[in-house]
Amino acid sequence: MKIAIIGGGKMVTQMVTGWKNSGVQMDTLGVWLRNNEKQHEFAAAHGVTSIDSLESLKDYDAVMLGIVPNALAEMAVQLRHYLTEDHIILSIAGGVSIQDIDDLFDHHQKIIRMMPNTPVAVNSGIVAMSCNDYVSQEEMDTVTQMMTQLGVVKWIDESLMPIMPAIAASSPTFVYVMIEAMADNAVAAGLDRAAAYQLASQMVIGAGKMMLESGEHPAVLKDQVTSPGGSTIQGVMKLEEKGFRDAISKAMDEITKYN
Ligand SMILES: NC(=O)c1ccc[n+]([C@@H]2O[C@H](COP(=O)([O-])OP(=O)(O)OC[C@H]3O[C@@H](n4cnc5c(N)ncnc54)[C@H](OP(=O)(O)O)[C@@H]3O)[C@@H](O)[C@H]2O)c1
Structure with missing residues (x-):
C-alpha cells in the first residue's frame, strides 16, 4: 500500500x-x-x-x-x-x-x-x-x-477513540516518569545511573510480558510477589496510602478531557 x-x-x-x-x-x-x-x-x-x-x-x-x-x-x-x-x-x-x-x-x-x-x-x-x-x-x-x-x-x-491516548498513546510518559523516579531512588542508594535505568526498564518489559503471556489477573501476579510480612507488601501498602491507583486514574481522565 x-x-x-x-x-x-x-x-x-x-x-x-x-x-x-x-x-x-x-x-x-x-x-x-x-x-x-x-x-x-x-x-x-x-x-x-x-x-x-x-x-x-x-x-x-x-x-x-x-x-x-x-x-x-x-x-x-x-x-x-x-x-x-x-x-x-x-x-x-x-x-x-x-x-x-x-x-x-x-x-x-x-x-x-x-x-x-x-x-x-x-x-x-x-x-x-x-x-x-x-x-x-x-x-x-x-x-x-x-x-x-x-x-x-x-x-x-x-466512540472509544478518545480514551486511546490515556490507555496507550500518552501513557508511555507515565512509565518514563516511574522509571526515572525508581532510578533516582536506586541511584540515591548507590547504584549507577545506567544500571538503574536498564533494570527499571527491563522490569517494565518483563511485567508487561508476564501479564500478556500468563493470562493472569494483575492482582494474582501481585499476590504471587507479596509474601506474608514481606517487604513487597509494605511497598504496595505505601503505594495505596499515597493514592497510586487514584493518581493514575485521574491522570488518565485529564488526558481524555483533551481528546
Ligand atoms: N506525539 C505523539 O505521541 C502523538 C501520538 C499520537 C498522535 N499524535 C498526533 O500526531 C500529530 C503530529 O504530532 P507531533 O507530536 O508529531 O507534532 P510535531 O512534532 O509538532 O509535528 C507537527 C507537524 O505538523 C506540521 N505543521 C504544523 N503546522 C502546520 C501547518 N499550518 N500546515 C502544514 N503543516 C503544519 C509541522 O511542520 P513544521 O515542521 O513545518 O512546523 C510538523 O511536520 C498530531 O495531530 C498529534 O495529535 C501525536
Whole structure:
C-alpha cells in the first residue's frame, strides 16, 4: 500500500522509523511538508519519496494526516482538490473525530482515525484504529498489515477513540516518569545511573510480558510477589496510602478531557 504522509514531526518520524526497521519498502511512502527544504531533508534521511507536487497524490492509495490538529482545516483546503473517493484518509490527529475529518474534507468517503504511540519506532507500539462504513474489509486488512509492522493493531469503535491516548498513546510518559523516579531512588542508594535505568526498564518489559503471556489477573501476579510480612507488601501498602491507583486514574481522565 502506498501512503502519502502529510507532516514530518515527532510522531511521523517514529512511524517512519518503525517501518524502516521492519523492512517496509521505503519508496512506497511519500512525504509532503509545508517547508520544501525540510521535506527534502526528511525524504533523504528516511529514504522516502519527496512529494514535490500534491498532484502526485493520485499515485498513492492513502493520505496520512500527520500534522497538528489545529492545522488540519487549512491543510484540508489544499488537499481537497487532489483527493478522490478512492483515497483512504488516515488521520493520526489527536482529539479529531471521523466526523470532524468528514466535515473538513467535504464528505470524503474513506476515513480511518488512528492513534499510534511512540514505541512504534521500535516496532513495539500500539496503533488503535476506527473507520467509517466506506472503508471496505479488504482496505481494513491492507491497513492492518501495514500498521502491524509497527506493533499491535487494535480496531475499536469510534466512540472509544478518545480514551486511546490515556490507555496507550500518552501513557508511555507515565512509565518514563516511574522509571526515572525508581532510578533516582536506586541511584540515591548507590547504584549507577545506567544500571538503574536498564533494570527499571527491563522490569517494565518483563511485567508487561508476564501479564500478556500468563493470562493472569494483575492482582494474582501481585499476590504471587507479596509474601506474608514481606517487604513487597509494605511497598504496595505505601503505594495505596499515597493514592497510586487514584493518581493514575485521574491522570488518565485529564488526558481524555483533551481528546
Ligand atoms: N506525539 C505523539 O505521541 C502523538 C501520538 C499520537 C498522535 N499524535 C498526533 O500526531 C500529530 C503530529 O504530532 P507531533 O507530536 O508529531 O507534532 P510535531 O512534532 O509538532 O509535528 C507537527 C507537524 O505538523 C506540521 N505543521 C504544523 N503546522 C502546520 C501547518 N499550518 N500546515 C502544514 N503543516 C503544519 C509541522 O511542520 P513544521 O515542521 O513545518 O512546523 C510538523 O511536520 C498530531 O495531530 C498529534 O495529535 C501525536
